[in-house]
Amino acid sequence: MVQEAFRQVLTRHRAAVLGKPIAHSMSPVLHRAAYEALGMADWSYDLRECDVAALRELVSGLGPTWRGLSLTMPLKAEALLIADTSSEVARRTGAVNTLVRDGRAWHGDNTDVVGIRQALCDAGVIAGVVPQAVVVGSGATARSALAALADLGVPEVVFVVRSDVRASTLAQARDHGFRVVALGESDGAAALLESPLVISAVPAGAADSLAGAVAARVAEGATGSAGQVLLDVVYAGWPTALAATAAAYGARVVPGIEMLIHQGAAQFELMTGSPAPLEVMQRAGRAASGLGAS
DSSP states (O other): OHHHHHHHHHOOEEEEEEESSOTTOOHHHHHHHHHHHTTOTTEEEEEEEOOHHHHHHHHHTOOTTEEEEEEOTTOHHHHHHHOSEEOHHHHHHTOOOEEEEETTEEEEEOOHHHHHHHHHHHTTOOTTOOOOEEEEOOSHHHHHHHHHHHHTTOOEEEEEOSSOOOHHHHHHHHHTTOEEEEEOHHHHHHHHHHOSEEEEOSOTTTTHHHHHHHHHHHHTTOOOOTTOEEEEOOOSSSSOHHHHHHHHTTOEEEOHHHHHHHHHHHHHHHHHSSOOOHHHHHHHHHHHTTOTTO
């Protein structure tokens, strides 16, 4: 009780991650590690469960000590609507994963794009040389993936989806100038194996049937593209079925914690105005996810 009371007195700047569900989030691990490394004892970072219907009222009711919010599923589209101002990348993707206090207003940004792009670059993806990428899913995270792929100069995107590609995502892909192909899971399994770059942008469990279809093709003698990189944005409950399948046929698999670390570092800088201690956040995030310090 005394320690908690002291923390409340000491805290002058507050931040949190919002979403539903939210208990699995590793964002507090990253931000708190950064605060500790930089001696920022007057900053706190917490978890708050919040659904779409409650987001506007929650944000409007936050006091002046609140400096920033991280937004995860299912809040990213709604956060764009309630932001007073927003970055070009947030408007382009139709998604806000970061709200930063700017006086009495809230500014919306999307650091998922830089998170995806930097995680891919760390894995050896070189801008301007990848001819095609497969994107699994077509929601808000897929739109961030499209922006990252556009930054990397990828000319063609193959969507692998259970039904139709969302209209807003398809429109964004065309705005980027991508050649676009849309496939269901059956044909998508073959396309995934043949592509040099794959981004799974769906929640945990959502690509399990696709993983089964890929595994079945591998069992029949199909092989993966040489040097393939597969980024799965899921970071809790690792590895996913798709990640395990890809690793088994020889792909270089990038876990979602790498994306989370880089997008969290960008959020930290937006919220605090200080450079993020990236290596500290990498060690903390990898340790928390059970991946060690590789």
